[in-house]
Amino acid sequence: MENASKPLLRALSGEAVWPPPFWLMRQAGRYLPEYRELRAQAGDFIRLCTNPALAAEVTLQPLRRYGMDGAILFSDILMLPWAMGQPLRYAEGEGPLLEPIRDAGGLAKLDPHGASARLAPIYETVSRVRAGLGQEAPKAALIGFAGSPFTVACYMVEGRGGGEFAHARRMAYADPALFGKLIRLLVDATTEYLLAQAEAGAEALMLFDSWAGLLSPSQFRRWSVEPSAAIVRNIRKVRPDIPLIGFPRLAGPLLPEYAQRTGVSTVAMDTAMDPRWAAAAVPAEVALQGNLDPQAVVAGGAAMEAEARSILAAMRGRPFVFNLGHGIVPPTPPEHVAALARVIRTG
Numbered sequence: 279m280e281n282a283s284k285p286l287l288r289a290l291s292g293e294a295v296w297p298p299p300f301w302l303m304r305q306a307g308r309y310l311p312e313y314r315e316l317r318a319q320a321g322d323f324i325r326l327c328t329n330p331a332l333a334a335e336v337t338l339q340p341l342r343r344y345g346m347d348g349a350i351l352f353s354d355i356l357m358l359p360w361a362m363g364q365p366l367r368y369a370e371g372e373g374p375l376l377e378p379i380r381d382a383g384g385l386a387k388l389d390p391h392g393a394s395a396r397l398a399p400i401y402e403t404v405s406r407v408r409a410g411l412g413q414e415a416p417k418a419a420l421i422g423f424a425g426s427p428f429t430v431a432c433y434m435v436e437g438r439g440g441g442e443f444a445h446a447r448r449m450a451y452a453d454p455a456l457f458g459k460l461i462r463l464l465v466d467a468t469t470e471y472l473l474a475q476a477e478a479g480a481e482a483l484m485l486f487d488s489w490a491g492l493l494s495p496s497q498f499r500r501w502s503v504e505p506s507a508a509i510v511r512n513i514r515k516v517r518p519d520i521p522l523i524g525f526p527r528l529a530g531p532l533l534p535e536y537a538q539r540t541g542v543s544t545v546a547m548d549t550a551m552d553p554r555w556a557a558a559a560v561p562a563e564v565a566l567q568g569n570l571d572p573q574a575v576v577a578g579g580a581a582m583e584a585e586a587r588s589i590l591a592a593m594r595g596r597p598f599v600f601n602l603g604h605g606i607v608p609p610t611p612p613e614h615v616a617a618l619a620r621v622i623r624t625g
């Protein structure tokens with residue numbers, strides 16, 4: 279019933295809503311002064327993610343400025359390995375650092391059964407945001423999320439980002455039994471994590487596979503498509519109608535196969551994807567989302583507007599959610615986001 283009144287849920291479920299609903303990856307974050315203030319109050323990033331009052335407030339901040347159609351839970355894809363007991367910290371200027379898992383002994387140290395208790399504050403954030411939206415933005419929908427097993431495994435094995443995840447990709451070839459065990463563990467933990475977010479009030483769920491594009495086609499099918507498909511099947515058994523968004527970043531020509539074989543309701547396009555090609559190659563019942571270059575929003579002005587309009591022109595008449603091709607970056611001037619919102623709203 280509620281789907282009928284929320285434009286984002288309608289579009290994610292395959293309806294061509296126009297002008298299209300929008301939200302932006304990393305819409306809550308360091309480009310907003312009000313975020314930086316709360317981030318400083320919380321101390322570190324993990325404390326912010328596990329403080330339901332502050333995390334809910336941060337989730338709602340961008341909607342107050344720009345009236346997005348969706349709020350994305352403020353958390354991080356690495357909160358799942360953190361909750362399974364893998365030591366994690368976010369170092370200033372370096373991004374996430376984890377104690378790398380390189381062998382069976384490292385894998386054995388994980389405690390998947392303890393995860394749900396450590397994730398409780400995140401579920402509490404979800405219910406608070408849902409209640410907050412009811413009060414402040416009744417037409418906006420709440421998106422829960424997780425990393426895909428492959429992308430999360432990249433960080434768990436490598437211990438850090440910033441490179442090409444050579445250890446993780448090598449382990450997938452050299453010891454597929456061990457890598458597969460990690461992936462299967464993540465399929466189960468991610469299913470549980472996403473279902474608990476839905477239970478707490480998330481109305482759509484997104485799987486971020488940010489590093490899928492590093493894989494060869496055969497490895498992509500095995501480590502990105504298949505585990506994501508398993509999660510989609512598991513979720514659909516319990517929540518047959520919840521919209522599911524998949525983001526196989528830099529999948530290129532494998533995007534339609536990803537859409538078809540995972541069964542997601544929406545595929546998110548990265549910055550490099552040609553929206554005209556995707557519109558023709560992905561079946562019309564699958565919604566598309568994306569894909570303005572985050573750097574165009576830093577630049578702003580006529581260049582940003584022209585890019586945004588050409589994406590809109592390519593997507594007109596099909597189920598579509600306007601977004602960026604990757605997360606918004608810290609140097610983005612907040613007024614450029616307001617100008618972008620005006621362009622999208624005029625369709």
Ligand SMILES: Cc1c2[nH]c(c1CCC(=O)O)Cc1[nH]c(c(CCC(=O)O)c1C)Cc1[nH]c(c(CCC(=O)O)c1C)Cc1[nH]c(c(C)c1CCC(=O)O)C2
Pocket residue numbers: 302303304305306307308317323350351352353354355356368372373374423439486488604605
């Ligand atoms: C790969 C990945 C991560 N996290 C995420 C991904 C997938 C999407 C993508 O490819 O960007 C997803 C993510 N991370 C964050 C969100 C919150 C919701 C939102 O989109 O607004 C979401 C959906 C907050 C965050 N996650 C992080 C921040 C910055 C932390 C801070 O405030 O210091 C935020 C707001 C930290 C983070 N978390 C991660 C990295 C590599 C970093 C460091 C880089 C950076 O600092 O931008 C892992």
